[in-house]
Amino acid sequence: MQLRAGWTHRGGTWGVPGGAVRAGESPAEAALRECEEETGLPARVLRLGAEHIQAHPDWSYTTFTAQAPSDEAWDELVPLDRESLEIRWVRLSAPSTPSGLSGLSARRNGTTTWERPAPGTDDVYGEAPLLPAFEAVWEELATLLPAPSAEIGRSPARDRSGSHDIGGRDGRD
Secondary structure, X not given: OEEEOOOXXXXXXXXXXXXXXXXXXXXXXXXXXXXXXXXXOOHHHXXXXXXXXXXXXXXXXXXXXXXXXXXXXXXXXXXXXXXXXEEOOOOOOOOOOHHHOOHHHHOEOOEOOOOOOOOOOEOOOEOOOEOHHHHHHHHHHHOOOOOOOHHHHHOOOOOOOOEEEEEEEEOOO
């Protein structure tokens, strides 16, 4: 996840890497380019999966799931541009009590889906909230990810072969 710099739209919140689509570029191409520019993850190794479009009257935001192969070189990501204060892998968790969740996050085809991402706190940035637009569609995004198994939800190891969101935005930055 990306902690947005204070000068950006909704700075000081956690979201996913992304940005404006350039002329002649598709949202998928923009998502891959922005992810590489902001995180250093090479676009050539990412496999795009399902997409979610959040449409507004004068712009839209397309979020993609993607798979990245496991590689120690990407364990510690650092911001590569001034739009990000921090880039961090965030482990998604399976809900411990599915009945305590609401809406789409509680069930998908009878299978538990993921809880909202929690980037955590630290001494430098404290506890920053999720980007409101990302938070607003999380339940829809969670349904695009493979359903968690009991083993995935409890495993201490991070598995980057699973799906992660990256974004590309049409319209405004």
